[in-house]
Amino acid sequence: MSHHHKDVRAEGHGEVYEVRNVQIAPGKYRIAGGSFHTDHSNHPIPPKATALHPVSLPSYGGDTQFVDMHAAYDELPEATKRRIDGLRALHVVESKFSPRKLKPLDEKSRAELPPPTRHPLVRVHPENGRKALYMNPVRIEAIDGMSESQALALVGELLAHATQKKYEYRHQWRYGDMLIWDNRSVMHQANGDYDMSELRHLHRIMIKGEPVIPAAEASTGEGMKLAKSFVSQTPYAQGRRPFFRYRDLGVEAASGGRMRAYHNTCIKGMTEPTGWHYHDCEMQFVYVLKGSLAIEFEDGTVGTFTAGDSFFVPGGVRHNEIYVSEDKETLEVSIPGKIGTVNVERPDGLPEKLREVSNERS
Numbered sequence: 570m571s572h573h574h575k576d577v578r579a580e581g582h583g584e585v586y587e588v589r590n591v592q593i594a595p596g597k598y599r600i601a602g603g604s605f606h607t608d609h610s611n612h613p614i615p616p617k618a619t620a621l622h623p624v625s626l627p628s629y630g631g632d633t634q635f636v637d638m639h640a641a642y643d644e645l646p647e648a649t650k651r652r653i654d655g656l657r658a659l660h661v662v663e664s665k666f667s668p669r670k671l672k673p674l675d676e677k678s679r680a681e682l683p684p685p686t687r688h689p690l691v692r693v694h695p696e697n698g699r700k701a702l703y704m705n706p707v708r709i710e711a712i713d714g715m716s717e718s719q720a721l722a723l724v725g726e727l728l729a730h731a732t733q734k735k736y737e738y739r740h741q742w743r744y745g746d747m748l749i750w751d752n753r754s755v756m757h758q759a760n761g762d763y764d765m766s767e768l769r770h771l772h773r774i775m776i777k778g779e780p781v782i783p784a785a786e787a788s789t790g791e792g793m794k795l796a797k798s799f800v801s802q803t804p805y806a807q808g809r810r811p812f813f814r815y816r817d818l819g820v821e822a823a824s825g826g827r828m829r830a831y832h833n834t835c836i837k838g839m840t841e842p843t844g845w846h847y848h849d850c851e852m853q854f855v856y857v858l859k860g861s862l863a864i865e866f867e868d869g870t871v872g873t874f875t876a877g878d879s880f881f882v883p884g885g886v887r888h889n890e891i892y893v894s895e896d897k898e899t900l901e902v903s904i905p906g907k908i909g910t911v912n913v914e915r916p917d918g919l920p921e922k923l924r925e926v927s928n929e930r931s
């Protein structure tokens with residue numbers, strides 16, 4: 570993703586921005602990123618990640634600090650969470666309340682700025698589903714529905730909470746380091762605690778993000794609708810594997826893709842194991858309606874499941890479906906709706922013979 574200052578680029582590398590301490594008046598220096606912030610939050614689609622690599626480091630100091638905005642959110646009082654979950658903040662390139670003065674933009678850079686943009690104060694991480702404070706005291710100009718003084722007080726209060734030492738990781742730079750962080754999860758700041766006559770120079774790139782997911786939307790279920798599924802209107806479709814058919818129970822469409830529910834059945838008994846794999850998803854739940862299936866799990870067990878049995882598999886847990894009866898029918902639920910499958914080797918360290926668990930034996 571492109572950086573604001575079009576004139577500050579590593580030579581020959583248009584996507585690499587140069588971070589340096591600069592003397593702006595005798596004895597006065599500007600430290601890029603010298604107070605807690607998240608990168609380029611004035612963009613409608615802010616960068617998901619930023620990477621830094623040191624070129625020249627001062628002999629001491631100049632660490633970068635990060636604070637965990639998921640943990641900070643989680644530990645807020647419930648009343649505060651309710652108060653802020655639905656709030657939206659206006660982000661501009663440089664807020665009139667910014668704790669530091671930013672480098673002025675040249676004409677070309679200014680012309681390419683996006684218009685001020687609104688982001689939720691609490692966002693949902695698209696990959697782990699956790700809420701995080703999405704704050705940037707440098708760029709937040711206003712909060713919808715609040716007076717200036719209320720907004721300032723709230724930002725101040727949240728900032729004081731989020732920048733406590735218990736949420737912090739402090740990185741002491743060494744040559745050869747390359748740090749990449751998730752702007753959806755952390756705020757960061759550079760430290761101006763070194764001898765300013767020494768150069769602190771780093772290369773920066775930013776990685777394009779996706780639209781910010783508001784917490785309020787996720788919790789109130791905006792984009793979701795009531796769904797009803799009737800047998801006569803949900804025909805079987807051909808599954809990912811040739812011996813499966815499934816009925817889509819309409820949950821994926823109704824939940825805006827957050828969850829999926831399928832009624833799965835067999836066309837004929839499985840002829841060979843699926844092989845060890847895991848699913849690229851948050852979680853999966855299977856309830857057996859009819860017939861039976863046997864699955865090996867990475868915890869060293871092999872489970873036989875018959876009508877009324879079920880299992881829950883967090884994303885990433887390796888398993889191997891070794892047997893399916895011809896009359897098998899299951900209800901399968903996944904979060905999110907779309908799940909990927911990654912084939913892997915049989916996990917190291919598993920005994921030759923796995924421990925059998927079933928309705929009769931566990």
Ligand SMILES: [Fe+2]
Nearest residue numbers: 602607608757
């Ligand atoms: Fe930054």
Ligand SMILES: [Fe+2]
Nearest residue numbers: 846848888890
């Ligand atoms: Fe599977």
